[in-house]
Amino acid sequence: MQRIDFRDQISKNKRNSFLLIIIIFAIFVLFGYVISFAFDPGWFFVIMIISIIFSLSYILISYYKSDKIAIMSVRAKRASREKYKQYYDLVEGLTIASGLPMPKLYVMNSSQINAFASGRNPENAVVCVTTGALEKLEKRELEGVLAHELGHIRNYDIRYMTLVTVMVGMIAIVSEIFLRSLWFRSGDNDNRNGIFILIGIAMAILAPIAVYFVQMAISRKREYSADATAVKFTRYPNGLIKALKKIKDEHSPPEKKVSKALAPLFFSNPLKNLASTHPPIEKRIEALERM
Amino acid sequence: MLLWLLLGVAGFILLVIFYYYNKFAVLSNRIDNSLSQINVQLKRRADLIPNLVESVKGFMKHERAAIKAVTDARKTLVGARDIVGKVKADNVLENALSRLFAIAEGYPDLKANTNFLELQRELSSTEDRIAYARQFYNDSILSYNNLCTTFPGRFFSKLFHRQLKDYLEITEKEKKLVKVEF
Numbered sequence: 368m369q370r371i372d373f374r375d376q377i378s379k380n381k382r383n384s385f386l387l388i389i390i391i392f393a394i395f396v397l398f399g400y401v402i403s404f405a406f407d408p409g410w411f412f413v414i415m416i417i418s419i420i421f422s423l424s425y426i427l428i429s430y431y432k433s434d435k436i437a438i439m440s441v442r443a444k445r446a447s448r449e450k451y452k453q454y455y456d457l458v459e460g461l462t463i464a465s466g467l468p469m470p471k472l473y474v475m476n477s478s479q480i481n482a483f484a485s486g487r488n489p490e491n492a493v494v495c496v497t498t499g500a501l502e503k504l505e506k507r508e509l510e511g512v513l514a515h516e517l518g519h520i521r522n523y524d525i526r527y528m529t530l531v532t533v534m535v536g537m538i539a540i541v542s543e544i545f546l547r548s549l550w551f552r553s554g555d556n557d558n559r560n561g562i563f564i565l566i567g568i569a570m571a572i573l574a575p576i577a578v579y580f581v582q583m584a585i586s587r588k589r590e591y592s593a594d595a596t597a598v599k600f601t602r603y604p605n606g607l608i609k610a611l612k613k614i615k616d617e618h619s620p621p622e623k624k625v626s627k628a629l630a631p632l633f634f635s636n637p638l639k640n641l642a643s644t645h646p647p648i649e650k651r652i653e654a655l656e657r658m
Numbered sequence: 659m660l661l662w663l664l665l666g667v668a669g670f671i672l673l674v675i676f677y678y679y680n681k682f683a684v685l686s687n688r689i690d691n692s693l694s695q696i697n698v699q700l701k702r703r704a705d706l707i708p709n710l711v712e713s714v715k716g717f718m719k720h721e722r723a724a725i726k727a728v729t730d731a732r733k734t735l736v737g738a739r740d741i742v743g744k745v746k747a748d749n750v751l752e753n754a755l756s757r758l759f760a761i762a763e764g765y766p767d768l769k770a771n772t773n774f775l776e777l778q779r780e781l782s783s784t785e786d787r788i789a790y791a792r793q794f795y796n797d798s799i800l801s802y803n804n805l806c807t808t809f810p811g812r813f814f815s816k817l818f819h820r821q822l823k824d825y826l827e828i829t830e831k832e833k834k835l836v837k838v839e840f
Binding site: 600 | 688692695699779783786787790791793794798
């Protein structure tokens with residue numbers, strides 16, 4: 368029955384990704400619309416054309432380059448086969464177990480035990496682990512973590528989660544720009560403009576909050592199913608359980624290189640804050656022990 | 659009107675037949691592919707053995723029997739015709755190797771030899787891969803057999819003359835590692 372479940376999840380992820388792209392596009396155009404009325408209706412067409420061009424290029428870049436953006440933003444480096452033999456060995460073994468193509472492997476400098484995967488599909492996927500994970504985890508524990516990341520790749524979580532990440536970033540930027548631009552507005556007010564400015568302000572404040580809650584809800588469920596997929600690949604839940612226990616007991620400081628938007632991509636919450644986008648580690652261990 | 663209805667029904671049936679035909683084809687291709695993956699990994703392991711024997715020979719002069727067991731097992735593996743024979747030979751090879759590595763524990767010079775350590779690592783990762791390749795092979799057979807035995811796939815499997823496939827199984831006795839005695 369599990370097989371049907373994950374197929375459902377894959378098609379759901381693909382559908383949601385498509386919807387998300389439409390929503391991103393619509394939000395951009397809507398912002399352009401509101402902004403053009405708020406400032407100067409005379410520039411309506413110019414602003415609309417700019418916002419459509421901008422949103423299309425934004426979507427195309429985020430769809431095709433999301434993995435590179437994520438990798439660059441945490442300053443990860445391509446892992447060399449000579450230096451990281453075990454890392455390569457384990458991922459190659461797991462690609463055989465899962466039938467997935469070999470992802471590109473990266474390493475990021477951090478004392479935390481952590482990892483993430485990104486990309487738009489299994490053929491264009493990247494996996495990145497921290498140096499802390501490579502040093503502190505035993506072979507089978509590291510394998511569990513890597514299998515979890517390959518689970519995200521196989522389930523097409525990477526496409527959806529990366530798109531959400533990009534959307535969160537985009538909405539934050541646009542609403543910021545809008546709110547700031549209000550300071551520089553010339554004084555000639557009429558009522559029509561006033562209403563649109565109010566709508567704009569409301570959108571600018573509410574949108575990031577709404578997105579934040581969406582982001583929280585989606586990534587929690589995905590972590591559990593990626594754990595389950597990892598066990599399907601390795602047939603050895605203990606590796607993952609031991610890795611999670613090690614993460615629970617480690618006292619590394621929050622990772623400063625990771626932005627809030629990027630945090631849900633990670634294996635465990637890199638920011639270590641309470642408003643977590645990840646399910647509690649205890650719950651994940653519990654679920655794995657029941658397998 | 660009736661004609662259109664009949665055409666619609668015929669078109670639908672044709673689509674369903676295409677769908678199931680392709681599904682069977684995809685799944686059995688996956689089985690073939692995963693089988694070749696097992697063969698690739700088995701060959702990889704067999705290719706590593708001569709190097710290992712070469713690097714071990716100088717150090718372990720008095721362990722002829724253990725070394726010979728490894729080379730013999732390799733010979734059977736290379737000579738085996740079908741996948742079942744190969745997997746059986748590979749199990750024998752695995753036992754012989756683990757005995758050889760256990761004996762190697764008693765040779766500090768060998769344990770410090772980077773070439774030997776590299777080969778040991780390579781062989782153990784190949785062992786993982788063989789296990790994973792077999793797991794994926796059996797998984798592929800499971801999804802194929804599931805399609806063959808559940809409705810409506812069962813009906814189409816008869817139509818396309820698709821037979822159930824056998825899992826690659828190893829008996830418990832074969833799986834058990836040989837005890838090492840000193």
